[in-house]
Amino acid sequence: MSTTVEPTPVTTDEPEPASRLFGAIAIFESAEKLLSAATALKQSGLTKLEAHTPYPVHGIDEALRIAPTRLPWVVLAGALIGAGGAFAMQHWMNGIDYPFLISGKPLMSIPSSIPVTFEVAILLAAFAAFFGVLLFNGLPRLAHPLFRTQVFRRVTSDQFALVAESDDPRFDELRFGVITTEHGATSVESIEQDVSSVAMPTLLKAAGVSLVALALIPPVLIAQARATTSEKPRIHPIQDMDFQAKFKAQTTSPFFDDGRAMRLQISGTVARGDMPIDPAISTGYTSDAPPGPESSQWLDSIPISPTIELMARGRERFNIFCAACHGRGGDGDGIVTVRALELQQGTWVKPISLHDRSVRDQPDGRLFNTITNGVRKMPGYASQIKPEDRWAIVLYLRALQSSRNAQPADVPADVLETLRETN
Amino acid sequence: MSAVPIPTRTPSESLRPPLVDGEQTLSSITETVCSIVERPQTPRAWYIAFAISSSLTLMLFGLIGYLIATGIGVWGNNSPVFWGWPIVNFVFWVGIGHAGTLISAILFLFRQQWRTSINRFAEAMTIFAVTCAGIFPAIHVGRVWLVYWLAPYPNQMAMWPNFRSPLLWDVFAVSTYATVSLLFWYLGMIPDLATLRDRATSRVRQFAYGLFALGWTGSARQWHVLEKAYLLLAALATPLVLSVHTIVSFDFAVSHVPGWHTTIFPPYFVAGAVFSGFAMVVTLLVPARHLFGLKDLITPRHLDVMCRIILATSCMVGYAYATEFFTAWYSGNRFEQFAFLNRMQGPYAWAYWTMVTCNVLIPQLYWFKRFRTSPWLMVGVAICVNIGMWFERFVITVTSLSRDFLPSSWDYFRPTAVDVLMFVGSFGLFFTLFLLFCRFLPMVAMAEVKSVLPAPSVSES
């Protein structure tokens, strides 16, 4: 380390191809001395002058005439992009692209989108601040001529340095030395810049190339997997419950003699809910097979006693099983139908109104059979609705139909009187 | 600015004691801080501590592997308490992670210069605590290998996450907080890493510190941009700190569960988080300054101020307990009233009273100067606060769930050994990271301390 105040003379007669002059550095022991020297040098017209200090020295910005940074605007832009982007993202994802209702909240709900909007705004603003520092400061820059000087090594600890660069037209190393020494510099040195080895070392180059090559392997494998087909089952690292030790329907089992996985009903037993009843009650007709539409073998009346409880049961079952398509009033305007027609589903057959004469004139047994086995697009409900409940639905349906076609004579006299008065 | 003569008196010593003790110079500060990481021989105590904490960390990772292989039934979580220790531990650690950024950001904005000696330390603690916190909800999702479903990415299911769920807000809040805290910590550390780089005596150290110092030269222009960025990050981190625990409180408070749904939760959780965070800083700082010879930089004044903050936040937490209790009565809602009476008198009364004692009663000892000046008494109180704040989360989570709206499903929650060992293991992870930090990184923000040194080293314009 040089402690002389004389600047090292620049050797011009013996040119060194490996390095050239970068500038000069002056070291100070205190911030005040640095400040006064910086002010004096700036007044002398130096433009490429920089101070290096172990901590931010107040007043140095004014002395070196450093313009305020535009970083705040970058950060504000980051915040606005984050807020706008997050807000739009949530509304598009939950409101437009994949709308689904959660706990009755609106699809595009402002209050519940504020937390994420806020967080993303902060995140992008923080990124803007951090990467703004790197960008505005030209970092990372791992090689710098200053790092080649010994005196600089204490500048990040406890000393203060002024550096003038040689490509400044007003740069004069001698004058720099004199002025800084006047203001208390303890040492002044010239800084050499290494120009011989701007190329990257071979080792680093090789490491970089192999890293890039290795990094390409996963995307290439993925691309290959996506573009080709394979006979082998796909790799299944996470099993979840995809494979379970159990027998599925219609498969074989070595456990039983007959080799079937499904078991037959044991003779002489009755399954729960399968107690035999009068075939007419469970089918709605008296013949062995379903008779033709106009046959007289359909039951003409409901074979179980029509009580008010049965009527209530029928209404409940109707509203559960039938109303979704037929509508609560039986007009063929259930929510499924309405929605299907709205979406213009070509395969949807609008159910006929249950008040249509063709339905009204059907015998009870035939209605029962329709519920049991379905008709046209309508599936059978035998597996879901018990026979008694099917009759209850028929009973309720008859009541629905009467409600649309009642005559004054159908109503008891006193009720009729009340109705007349209220209307 | 004014023609008025300015009084020549300076504030008395009692009002403005110096921020560092002893005759400190730029080089002595550098020496004090750097020598800790530069000493050639690592002290034996460090190795012992590291051996213990890293074994606990290994146990944690082993248990996580066991959990993933077996399923989350290895925890005590069961109907009706589906949020057991994992969520309690999550909120506990996230809360602790609040002091660091608070010290760095809010105290920075309030020009509390005493923060400079402890902010690096507290920020590191924040990051490690958030790391521990993040583990618990991640493994709590059950199928941890599908945790990426939380991110909004275009997928073959053509589905997006539900942004109306507070749990998803939490994902965004905690990950943003972890990222911003890390950036803030690293940005402030770059000049100190450059110091270590320039003092390095071996090529390895020079290269490693040099790489992370990014080529910092401490030029006036670099400082100018860095200071502005630091200020901006502080201004961003301040509302962020508030938002994180606010959103954690939303996890509970947007529901209908009695004892969870009360509007004071957001500020109450934030105050509790600051409370627990500062308690953890004191718990760690007192032994660390003792062991690493930082007594001149981290002075009794720093500890005193932190005790005062703990006291203030303890009063806020006590205020919140009282307010929600009063509001439960005032509401006239029988379920709310039951939930709070059940906390006091029900099967978890022991936890409730532990919480009140540790969080509200014991910190009142900080009114006495003796407790704010004697390091070991101070740590004793701070440890009680740490215990109390864990119990606070336990009380909130478990008492409300174990007595839900359906009395037939009421049950008493019992943790399993895995619950307990995982919590212990999370401390192991925390201390492992912490010991690595103490060994390899500058524990005190040297550049910042240097800039608050009293004259004549520094001239304030």
Added chain:
Amino acid sequence: MSHALHPAPHSEAFSGKVAGPLRSVGLGCLVVAALIAIVSGNATEFWSAWLHNWLFSITVGLGALLFVAIQHLTKAGWSVVVRRVAECLSVTIGPIAWLAVPILVALLADSHSLFMWNDAAHVMEDPILSGKAAWLNAPFFVIRTVIYLGIWWWFALQFYEGSVRGDRKDAEGQLSRLRARSGPRLIVLGVTITLASFDWIMSLDPHWFSSILGIYLFASAMVAGLAALTLVVLGLRKIGLLPQVTVEHLHDLGKLLYGFNCFWAYIAFSQYLLIWYANIPEETGWFYHRQIHGWAEVSLVLVALHFVLPFFGLMSRGAKRHAPTLAFWSVIILVANWIDLYWLIMPSVAGRSVAPGLVDLLLACGFIVLTASAFVSAAAGRSLIPRNDPLLSESLKFHNH
């Protein structure tokens, strides 16, 4: 520390000449408003407007009191030059507190035009209100209100008088006493503000409850106090009475105003989000009332004036350091606080519509003028800065980096 050997910085106080006329004008407004109410027979309008404007004046004084207490607690140096103004603002609580008497007397006289829990017949029918009767009854309410106001006035006077005594002798001793007491006093303030918010705002809709409301009122008071303090400081500086206040102090006042305004928004949003999200009838109804019959527009105006516009308007460093801009935003925020209290109170009062009437405006004028009069009396003949404060030199030299 010895007495000052140097000439104290003069900030000669203005004489209290205007206090008397101001007081007459203010009381005149109140009397005219009362006459209009008697003539029109609309008691509800008068009482609700009285409560609203009274509360507005109280938030200003309370905010100033909180500011002073916090400055003492944190041993703040920068704020010494504006602390005396804040102290003078805080003691306006005293005269304004007396204006609660009409409401309290009306309550004791069984008036329930404001507080329906004071209607015994109604409470009998309502099991929830009967359950709260132990808390919500006229005598206890009056006792509580007197306690809150008495405590606040007492604290304000202690801070004010201690500080004024310090102008003459032993500033250090006075201040260290005030400092030591500021912590416990802030705790008492926190509790009383919470209960006051429950009584004066929450019990207007006695079925509704929200545990954050105390913090809400605290935030409102801080915002109102800081905005009023900034305005008064700017005014006194403009007429040359506070030359010691530099742009640096304004910058700090602006930062605090900005910060607490954001804090208010945070608290208000937290309360809204939790109640909106959980959507349980006993809470949601309160916000529902504020979204129908024209109150939705008021809510949106509140969001704009109390948060969005000041948030962007006061964000930059330049805005906080430019006196006219800072004054503009202080006025906007004060107006927003007035609207906020209006929005908190009026939808819960049966028979109030959105538009304020003549009575509202007269009472607003009256209470603002009376607050000003109380401030002038408090400041009259005093130094406008605590001239012996040991931290004064720090405050005078204060510089934002």
